[in-house]
Amino acid sequence: MPRPSTEAEYLASLVPPSARGFSRRALLRGAVGAGSLLAVPSLLAACGSGDATSSSGASGAATSGATGTVSLGSNGSDAAPKAALQSVIDSFQKANSGLSVKINTIDHNTFQENINNYLQGSPDDVFTWFSGYRMRFFAAQGLAGDISDVWQGKSNMSDALKAASTGDDGKQYFMPSTNYPWAVFYRKSLWSSKGYEVPKTLDDLKTLGAQMKKDGLDPIAFGDKDGWPAMGTFDQLNMRINSYDYHVSLMAGKEDWSGDKVKAVFNTWRDILPLHQSDSLGRTWQEAAQSLQQKKSGMYVLGAFVAQQFSKGAEQDDLDFFTFPEVDSNIGTDAIEAPIDGFMMAASPKNEAGAKKLLSYFGSADAQNISVKADPSVIATASDADQSGYTALQKKSVEFVKSAKHISQFMDRDTRPDFASTVMIPAIQSFLKTPTDVDNLVKSIQQQKLSIFTS
């Protein structure tokens, strides 16, 4: 057993193993029992929180003295994620009677837009966030708490997930909860009635698109009113045309945006743009997804959250997907995009022990089982999560993510947020408006990239 970091742990270690039992929960009971025996519970609570210099090891021991209230900032303001989080928290509180969690739900967009002020003000102990550059950026600015000790002994997360949760300094700052792949989605019933087959290459896709047009369908549903959904198409094309490694280094600002490789991406995109639903800039992704749902469009390049626009049950079962087709046979299709959502801890939480305990729980199969059941468009990241209740779509997502060789996050999670939102959104939108002027477009992106990345 590692050196106890709190008085509660120390007291717990005094209880002989025979009385302590073997399970972690029993150990916690032991701690509480020992505490009440000495009649200093409030003192224990005080010690358990605010212990910033905790150097303890195993996750269970690090948080065994947790009591009091943990505040949780959530951007899940829509009804479904809100209810899902509430049920996760309910089960957490049931298992940890000493801890209560106060959920502070903030409107999704407001949360995203105010994240800087939020984290610099008085953030909640734990908050919802995303992996990738977006996570590393806040960790590097000292706005996120180190949760490496929670990660220690976590056996249900793959190394890839651990890497995705690691900041620039090699410490972990993020606890994955769920993820979802990006792919090309379609309705099985429509495809089988028309006799369509999954396209393996870009040429197949073009042939299929032409056929769909003949059948009176928009081949690819498309909506980019919000600015970000089209980034997904760029990512897919870039990974297919220029490989995953190039994509990562392009996103890191290390490549020339005005070079031939980026031009090739835009030019290929232009070739297949006529297959996309027109007037994309006036349509939200939800509206585009509804055209897929109504069988007016043949397919849709989007994240698995597209399923949210399909009613649960038969309609979601009718939804299927395939990976974005191959463009270059030397590169293949083994790189996919699968953003990870999860939780982080504030830099100086009011209740550190409680926060870590909650984070540890979020990373457990128990918590993730509840989340994925409430929202079947996402899958659990924990390897020991219960997959027996998964929908067909979720099962396929699991296989899809597992078999991928490279997983990217998404343009606005993989590159600097200021570059993604102030340069790439207008740039991609102007490409969609006038797809012919690629040379000037990439030149403009490169100039702005230099200005942003070098300053």
Place this chain on the structure above:
Amino acid sequence: MATETPTIVTPPAAGSRKRPRYRGINQLSAVDRVVVGIMVAVPTALVVLLVWFPAVGSVLLSFTNWNGIGDVSRAKWVGLKNYTDVVTIYPPFVPAVEHNLIWLLVMFALATPLGMLMAVLLDRELKGGRIYQTAFYLPVVLSLALVGFIWQLIYSKDQGLINTVTGSQIDWYGDQSYNLWAALVAASWRHMGYIMLLYLAGLKGVDPSLREAAKVDGASERATFFRIVFPVMRPINIIVLVVTVIESLRAFDLVWVINKGRNGLELIATLVTQNIVGEASRIGFGSALATFMLLISSVFIVIYLRIVMREDQ
């Protein structure tokens, strides 16, 4: 402070002639002096703190590069880089300036005269005038954001009212050749009600004897309005002018609701927001944009002040 007080004049009450001549602030009792001091100091402090400090701060920050994290000392001085970037390599900037000017022009040349027309018509106390008045004024009570949502239902391409009724396939909010004008219709709809109310108040204040005199002299309705009523309403006209300029320059919420001010709906205010608010936090760059906005506003502020000053003379 003492130089600011001569405006206080001793009341010329009867029998007060024997009093010594006003000797400035020294004449006031200690309590009065404190009160005067507070009355001057508090508003001054508020103006300095809430107007000048942020304004000067923005201008200073516009010469730096800062991501808004940590304290201001982490801002890096970059000279004029942000300004050269804005005008040379930032594609949305030029359209934004154009759109702001178009906005101003449309509000000024279209929405304001229409509001005036409605006021004149309603002033004639036609049947059901109150109902029209309420109908026209209703959008003013709503926030522009809400106005945006309402028009979304009208303009939406796949599900909107216009396309459903007329069978057209125009993408009102997405197509760049329409969306600015579509947004302007929505903004004018709201602006007209505001102007209408201001003019209605003005028209009620016009001395009826002037109209009667004009009628006696045989002036036509038109002539009466343009040569008598309109000039008499000069103070209202100035208020309307100011309101119109302010409303057009701060135009923001409507386009933000539509598509965050992108794709043909760029306005300087939305660019400032895009750069400063959110994860992007390019505080220096956004401040440079804000400074441009300040400069453009100053032109109108100077024009307005000149008009008001001339009025006072």
